Amino acid sequence: MLYYYHLFRFHISSNIHIRNRNNLDKSWKDLIEKRRRLRVVSGEKTMIQKIKGYFTKGQVTKGQVTKGQVTKGQVTKGQVTKD
DSSP, X not given: OHHHHHHXXXXXXXXXXXXXXXXXXXXXXXXXXXXXXXXXHHHSOOHHHHHHHHHHXXXXXXXXXOTTOOOTTOOBTTBOOOO
16 A cells, blocks of 8 residues: 555656646746847847938048048148148
């Protein structure tokens, strides 16, 4: 009789372990999927940043000098500026 008692206890604990393990696997997969989605979403620019990027593309902001521009007092090849 004691043998059946221990066998029954083992059976119950085994089933509980399997159930908990399955629940852990489900929650782990959900967590990894949510983290992946969050990483993809947070890595993208916002719509406002994208729109601003279209308008500022190719424009010179205050204080920047682009290639080929001449600033006050500089002399480039074949060009003389007045001060």
